[in-house]
Amino acid sequence: MxxxxxxxxxxxxxxxxxxxxxxxxxxxxxxxxxxxxxxxxxxxxxxxxxxxxxxxxxxxxxxxxxxxxxxxxxxxxxxxxxxxxxxxxxxxxxxxxxxxxxxxxxxxxxxxxxxxxxxxxxxxxxEIEDADFYVGSYSIGDRTRAFLKVQDGCDYKCTYCTIPLARGISRSDTMESVIKNAREISAQNIKEIVLTGVNIGDYGKGEFGNKKHEHTFLDLVTELDKVEGIERLRISSIEPNLLKNETIELVSKSRAFVPHFHIPLQSGSNEILKKMKRRYLRELYVDRVAKIRETMPHACIGVDVIVGFPGETEVHFLETYNFLADLDISYLHVFTYSERDNTEAAEMDGVVPNKVRSKRSKMLRGLSVKKRRAFYESQLGTERVVLFESENKEGYIHGFTENYVKVKTTWNPELVNTLHHVELTKIDDDGLVRFDFIKEFAGM
Incomplete structure (x- = not known):
């Protein structure tokens, strides 16, 4: 060439x-x-x-x-x-x-x-069985934060999911390689690293085809927290049954890990959770949220939920809706169930009409808006640290606090990829939060 x-x-x-x-x-x-x-x-x-x-x-x-x-x-x-x-x-x-x-x-x-x-x-x-080796990766150059892959594949058998068919068995990067990649990212002046994988709480399994856990997820976050030069570390989605008390405790005392958790629920009905072959019941989920709130009252907690799973009656759906309405969470990611080839769920009875799926999805998205608003309101008057993004959106620059409150202020290119201490003051009509710079920290 x-x-x-x-x-x-x-x-x-x-x-x-x-x-x-x-x-x-x-x-x-x-x-x-x-x-x-x-x-x-x-x-x-x-x-x-x-x-x-x-x-x-x-x-x-x-x-x-x-x-x-x-x-x-x-x-x-x-x-x-x-x-x-x-x-x-x-x-x-x-x-x-x-x-x-x-x-x-x-x-x-x-x-x-x-x-x-x-x-x-x-x-x-x-053949997906051949995908038994690990290739490390991370994103830089696209954003003010980097996505660092630590794990791939999944050994779970959730009845709606094709990911194990698409990505193979659960396997992980070595601790040394993850730390090396984290250092490389931080050397690029990237302020935030998001740990990512298919099932990151399962980290340590299948290191180069070896099914023995050489290190645990707790080992990984403990070591990453010691890496100098990384301003922020964020855990992406983690299964509730794999989010251990020790990890929550570590995040609460951490130098770099931020108080933000994204924990898939999928359904608030134990009956539906069993049909999905999830590895927990709603009681465990309540326990995880309570533990986070006990150690980090200001933490942001996001939830994945699926509507319209086969056999989900109106009663099951309302069980999910009320469960989430009562739970002290911050926002929802709502997925409308869609049939996928070669999954157990695609063969199940009790297909929910698309119109009903759509209505349920709309109801939960409305609940998410209320939850996010309530969370943002609870943060007004508090001091937070904002990392500003790189895009000029209609004359505004956006950023996120450590606990994932989205803020905005008038566009200023000097703010891009910088961290500033601010006081959150009010919520704008578009739902984003305004703030005042705290002069002694921000050097403004």
């Missing part, structure tokens, strides 16, 4: 996908490619796919069309979860040249000797 080629990336789905896209982009840079924005003309477009929701599947085709509109001669490659689950389906999409499965995506540059368009999409995918 004598003249420098251009590559563009589009990432669907989770923080884990963003971390992997960023690592793959660095591999392209090492091979002499220049990265450009997906809206610009490129020689190759790489789409990192997701298959958690039906919508993510549908979006793939429109993203391919978008790339072809910019450059009809460009080479289009698909990687990620959907590429592993349904490689042929993606290969059949008009304009797609290459589809790589779970083990091949990190070797993508090896497949690019010839960038001429293919008449048919070429598939290189593996």
């Amino acid at each position: 004598n003249s420098r080629k251009k590559v563009a990336f589009y990432t669907l789905g989770c923080k884990l996908n963003f971390s992997e896209t960023s690592t793959i982009a660095r591999d392209f840079a090492n091979e002499g490619f220049d990265r450009v924005d997906f809206s610009e003309k490129a020689d190759i477009y790489v789409i990192n796919t997701c298959s958690v929701t039906e919508n993510a599947d549908k979006r793939f085709k429109s993203i391919v069309k978008q790339a072809q509109k910019i450059n009809s001669e460009a080479f289009v490659a698909a990687i990620g979860c959907y590429a592993q689950l349904k490689p042929q389906e993606l290969a059949d999409v008009d304009g797609v040249d290459l589809v790589l499965g779970a083990t091949e995506k990190f070797k993508i540059t090896d497949y690019l000797n010839d960038l001429s368009k293919n008449d048919l999409g070429e598939v290189h995918s593996c």
Whole structure:
């Protein structure tokens, strides 16, 4: 490749996908490619796919069309979860040249000797059992925070989920590698690192195919907290049964870990939790929230919840709604159940009509707005530390406090990627929080 080629990336789905896209982009840079924005003309477009929701599947085709509109001669490659689950389906999409499965995506540059368009999409995918090795990754350059992957795959058998089919068994990075990556990130002047994985509380299992836990998640966060130069560490989604008291205690006393937890619930009905094959009941969830509130009253607690699971009656749904209404949590991520091929749930009786799913989803989203507002109101008058983001949004700069309150102030480029002590003063009409700088800390 004598003249420098251009590559563009589009990432669907989770923080884990963003971390992997960023690592793959660095591999392209090492091979002499220049990265450009997906809206610009490129020689190759790489789409990192997701298959958690039906919508993510549908979006793939429109993203391919978008790339072809910019450059009809460009080479289009698909990687990620959907590429592993349904490689042929993606290969059949008009304009797609290459589809790589779970083990091949990190070797993508090896497949690019010839960038001429293919008449048919070429598939290189593996049996998911072969995805038993670990590839570390992290995202830098895209944001003021980095996503650091520490774990991949999942050994759980939740009846609605395709992730084990798309990513394979639970396996983890070595402690040494995670610490090394964290240091590399911090050397780039990135202020916040978000730990990510498929099931991060399961960290330590399957280090390079070894199923023995060499280190635990508690070991990992304990060591990361000691790494100098990292201003903030944030734990992404963690299963309630894997969020131990010791981890909560560590976060409460931590130098760098912030008081923000995102804990999947999925249903407030024990009957539905059992049908989902979740590994806890609602009583444990109550206990986790209570423990966090006891040690960190100001902590932000986010919740994942699924509506419209097969067999979810109006009674089950109201059980979930009332459970969440009574719980001292801060916001919800609401997912409308969608049938996924090769899952147990797709074969279950008691299918909930789409109209009902949609209505339930709307009710919980409304509850989330109320919960977030109440949480923000509880924080008014308190002093917090804000990390400012890099985007100018209609004349405003946004940022997040350590406990995930979203704030805004008039755009000032000097604030980008800086931390400032502030006092939260009022909630604007758009639901975001205004503040006053605390002069002696902010140096304003």
